[in-house]
């Protein structure tokens with residue numbers, strides 16, 4: 001296999017850094033920082049600065065992004081830890097196997113190590129593919145120069161597909177140089193066997209012995225992973241800390257999408273250690289994390305080969321081809337806004353799904369589930385069923401008050417009031433693509449909703465209402481004042497129905513996009529007929545206004 005390495009950025013022009021002493025390079029980095037925005041950091045009061053847990057991964061790049069550097073970056077990001085990278089080799093790899101490997105020159109690995117360690121001071125270093133003894137030596141030297149809180153060694157030798165990533169010559173430098181510095185080493189059965197000169201490992205008892213023998217090489221903890229034990233057995237990993245054994249036992253998840261589990265487990269352990277966890281709780285959390293990611297990803301399809309990647313963010317299926325979700329919020333959706341009411345449905349002996357179906361058939365352009373009395377579990381089940389109906393018709397479904405329900409059923413968003421979850425918190429929890437509506441009665445509240453990242457505001461009660469107790473009536477003037485001040489689209493609410501919807505729309509207040517209605521639709525014998533009638537009034541108002 002050929003070797004190729006392109007140096008992309010090199011500032012300042014200097015003799016190869018590998019020729020410089022570490023303290024000389026530090027000075028250079030420092031000078032550079034002074035010139036480029038170092039003052040900005042200096043100007044930030046120390047009490048405002050937030051130190052972020054940081055893992056440096058020293059590993060190989062996987063072009064298929066299931067394992068290696070890419071897996072480490074994803075796992076650390078998913079676990080809320082910053083991850084910097086020193087690349088030791090670039091592999092051409094996919095779900096079938098490894099097609100090529102280019103090992104980077106030791107000098108350049110050293111240069112990357114220096115760049116990161118001298119400036120960014122990671123808490124934990126995690127190693128993956130270390131393809132040459134020279135690279136192991138350089139790494140050990142640098143770790144002595146720039147000590148970190150913990151070293152996590154994943155002794156990568158063979159890929160999931162069975163391709164060799166580090167030859168047997170690496171074993172002695174692992175045993176003699178790297179392992180003595182490690183807080184934890186995480187071999188699978190094949191790697192543990194290789195470290196022990198080919199000792200056969202076929203049972204749980206063998207794993208216990210292997211952990212103990214590997215501990216003699218000097219790591220503080222050894223985690224022998226039993227994923228390769230016969231599939232009839234539970235998946236068991238054994239942790240040995242020099243005194244005690246701990247077994248981590250989980251049921252096996254049947255999936256081909258396991259490529260990168262080793263790298264992701266080791267970097268998740270590193271992430272937890274960087275946050276300050278003990279080794280045992282780091283392993284526990286990391287294992288739980290990988291398990292849920294594998295469970296979530298068991299049927300995802302990426303690539304044609306037998307070793308697919310998994311999704312540590314648990315997000316990919318949400319946007320999968322074929323799942324029909326609402327695209328970005330369209331203010332014209334506020335035209336006829338149907339808000340359900342559990343008491344009214346009970347009174348008319350109607351299921352929430354029938355109510356929603358009828359409202360959509362009648363012309364509702366957005367639906368909000370406002371189920372004040374429902375038990376959480378019932379609410380979630382109804383929300384899932386309503387979401388299916390709404391998705392079939394391309395109508396967004398929002399949840400009143402309950403951000404947890406919206407998250408659990410993946411609704412299109414939430415509507416929150418002034419005493420509910422603040423919109424800026426809901427935005428962080430729901431992410432940038434969900435719809436957030438906020439109830440506003442004043443220009444100041446409308447301004448705040450905009451700053452908080454809301455998509456629209458609901459303004460009312462425009463007219464007196466029995467649906468919401470003690471709700472002040474703003475009148476058409478109050479509505480107009482808020483509409484004039486709002487930077488967001490507005491939907492009017494409160495006491496609105498067929499008889500007065502026209503008066504509301506006739507106001508022609510800026511930003512006013514429609515009306516939100518509860519009792520005029522749902523406290524009636526036929527939701528379908530009432531929605532159709534209201535839709536007609538709104539369409540006629542629009543025509544008249546134009």
Ligand SMILES: Cc1ncc(COP(=O)(O)OP(=O)(O)O)c(N)n1
Nearest residue numbers: 400415416417418439458459493516
């Ligand atoms: C569209 C729309 N506007 C206003 C409200 C009222 O929300 P809130 O003030 O939180 O009161 P409750 O509905 O929770 O009683 C709304 N639900 N929808």
Ligand SMILES: Cc1ncsc1CCOP(=O)(O)O
Nearest residue numbers: 465467468494495517518519
């Ligand atoms: C939830 C809400 N927020 C302000 S008024 C109101 C109640 C609207 O119900 P109705 O349409 O039956 O007057």
Ligand SMILES: [Mg+2]
Nearest residue numbers: 401416417420
């Ligand atoms: Mg509310």
